[in-house]
Amino acid sequence: MHALELAGMIWGIELNMEPPPGEPRNMGLMISPFIKSVVTIPVIAEGRIEPQEGDKAIAEGKADFIGMGRGLLADPRLPEKAVTGRLERIRPCIGCGRCTDNQLMKGIGVMCSVNPAVGHEASKYQIYRAQKVKRVAVIGGGPAGMEAARVASLRGHRVTLYEKEEKLGGQLNQAVVPPHKSNLAAYLEYLKTQLPIQRVDVRTGVKANIDMIKKLKPDAVVIATGVSMSKPDIPGADKPFVLSARSVLDGKETAVNVAIIGGGLVGCETAEFLQKQGKQVTVIEMLDDIAGKMVYAQKTILEARLKAAGVTILTGTKCKEISDAGVTVKTKSGEVLHIEAGTVVIAVGDRPNNALERELKGIVHELHMVGDCVQPEGIAEAVAAGYHAALSL
Numbered sequence: 031m032h033a034l035e036l037a038g039m040i041w042g043i044e045l046n047m048e049p050p051p052g053e054p055r056n057m058g059l060m061i062s063p064f065i066k067s068v069v070t071i072p073v074i075a076e077g078r079i080e081p082q083e084g085d086k087a088i089a090e091g092k093a094d095f096i097g098m099g100r101g102l103l104a105d106p107r108l109p110e111k112a113v114t115g116r117l118e119r120i121r122p123c124i125g126c127g128r129c130t131d132n133q134l135m136k137g138i139g140v141m142c143s144v145n146p147a148v149g150h151e152a153s154k155y156q157i158y159r160a161q162k163v164k165r166v167a168v169i170g171g172g173p174a175g176m177e178a179a180r181v182a183s184l185r186g187h188r189v190t191l192y193e194k195e196e197k198l199g200g201q202l203n204q205a206v207v208p209p210h211k212s213n214l215a216a217y218l219e220y221l222k223t224q225l226p227i228q229r230v231d232v233r234t235g236v237k238a239n240i241d242m243i244k245k246l247k248p249d250a251v252v253i254a255t256g257v258s259m260s261k262p263d264i265p266g267a268d269k270p271f272v273l274s275a276r277s278v279l280d281g282k283e284t285a286v287n288v289a290i291i292g293g294g295l296v297g298c299e300t301a302e303f304l305q306k307q308g309k310q311v312t313v314i315e316m317l318d319d320i321a322g323k324m325v326y327a328q329k330t331i332l333e334a335r336l337k338a339a340g341v342t343i344l345t346g347t348k349c350k351e352i353s354d355a356g357v358t359v360k361t362k363s364g365e366v367l368h369i370e371a372g373t374v375v376i377a378v379g380d381r382p383n384n385a386l387e388r389e390l391k392g393i394v395h396e397l398h399m400v401g402d403c404v405q406p407e408g409i410a411e412a413v414a415a416g417y418h419a420a421l422s423l
């Protein structure tokens with residue numbers, strides 16, 4: 031044996047090959063000082079170790095080498111950027127596990143949620159300089175819009191990004207709030223930081239509309255306007271104590287007893303967020319499974335945490351009515367139950383915010399739609415769509 035490699039992972043959970051998002055960073059460094067004190071061969075520490083932390087650990091004699099896997103998928107130029115001190119340009123891995131899930135569970139090869147070029151490095155996925163410089167308007171400052179603006183600007187286009195809110199980020203601003211989601215904060219910060227570096231003209235607090243675009247006459251428009259919440263077709267859904275999951279994550283107060291309608295990723299993470307605040311939470315999901323679209327290993331961890339925290343989960347159950355006393359639901363077997371709730375949180379029904387596309391069709395010569403405004407999916411899909419739209423400009 032020539033060296034020892036210490037990979038940080040969670041034992042006891044099938045197919046979880048790496049520390050998932052909620053687990054502490056720098057896992058290998060927790061044990062490497064002890065291992066180093068009892069062996070004479072080199073020790074390689076791993077487990078989402080940041081370059082600065084790795085550097086410090088080597089200087090302090092806690093490890094001989096730092097091993098990286100996912101960090102290099104997210105940004106293959108990480109070592110070069112770290113060595114030249116350009117840390118703010120390193121695109122961080124969000125720990126989502128899509129890369130390993132794709133390979134191990136689906137057998138469809140490597141990918142990366144934040145780096146659409148992974149696996150296609152030698153192909154047209156490369157960022158080449160544009161032959162003709164265009165004036166590009168990007169509408170929406172979520173991950174899809176920010177990635178489109180970043181890549182379009184890198185290609186030499188003159189890019190202005192319009193965001194109707196005062197801050198950039200779109201749904202990422204709520205996605206970072208639940209427990210175990212802090213990894214996303216570093217990625218959000220990365221995206222925001224790249225815009226001034228790439229000289230994107232960012233206009234926040236500006237809601238783009240047809241008149242504005244007609245006046246600006248850009249050569250190309252990228253629409254990245256995300257989703258709008260629509261009230262589900264349930265009697266009582268317009269009552270004042272019915273809130274959206276996003277407004278709750280933005281800080282809206284809830285009663286102690288909360289019923290969440292929708293047990294997808296957003297519903298489950300909002301449940302964990304509220305339960306941590308001491309609320310009594312019931313999740314009502316029409317399907318037979320919760321968080322069905324999540325990466326398998328992370329879904330099992332989230333389910334286990336919700337169970338341990340005492341969140342009540344009703345699957346195969348449909349919400350029939352919202353009343354002042356709570357919600358009435360019908361189970362798969364036909365049983366009708368009443369769940370007491372002072373607040374009802376809606377975590378279903380986001381629909382693509384695509385009104386601008388209909389208005390701008392025929393007015394703008396080159397029009398692209400990217401991200402959730404086409405089809406609500408996730409970060410990987412939004413970022414990839416923004417990247418490809420920018421490559422095609």
Ligand SMILES: Cc1cc2nc3c(=O)[nH]c(=O)nc-3n(C[C@H](O)[C@H](O)[C@H](O)COP(=O)(O)OP(=O)(O)OC[C@H]3O[C@@H](n4cnc5c(N)ncnc54)[C@H](O)[C@@H]3O)c2cc1C
Pocket residue numbers: 126169170171172173174175192193194195198199200201202204205206236237238239254255256257276279295296299383386400401402403406407408409410412
């Ligand atoms: C709580 C929560 C947790 C999530 N967790 C995950 C996760 O773990 N993994 C994952 O893959 N996905 C997750 N998602 C989903 C993910 O955040 C979205 O898929 C992604 O943000 C979509 O990006 P987007 O840029 O297309 O849209 P958005 O992020 O919705 O951004 C659209 C932006 O456009 C702006 N806008 C709209 N209209 C206009 C206009 N006329 N003019 C100017 N600006 C406008 C909006 O204000 C918004 O900032 C989560 C979502 C939520 C709510």
Ligand code: SF4
Pocket residue numbers: 100101103104122123124125126127128129130141142143144145
């Ligand atoms: S897919 Fe997710 S976990 Fe894998 S390298 Fe990319 S960001 Fe990291």
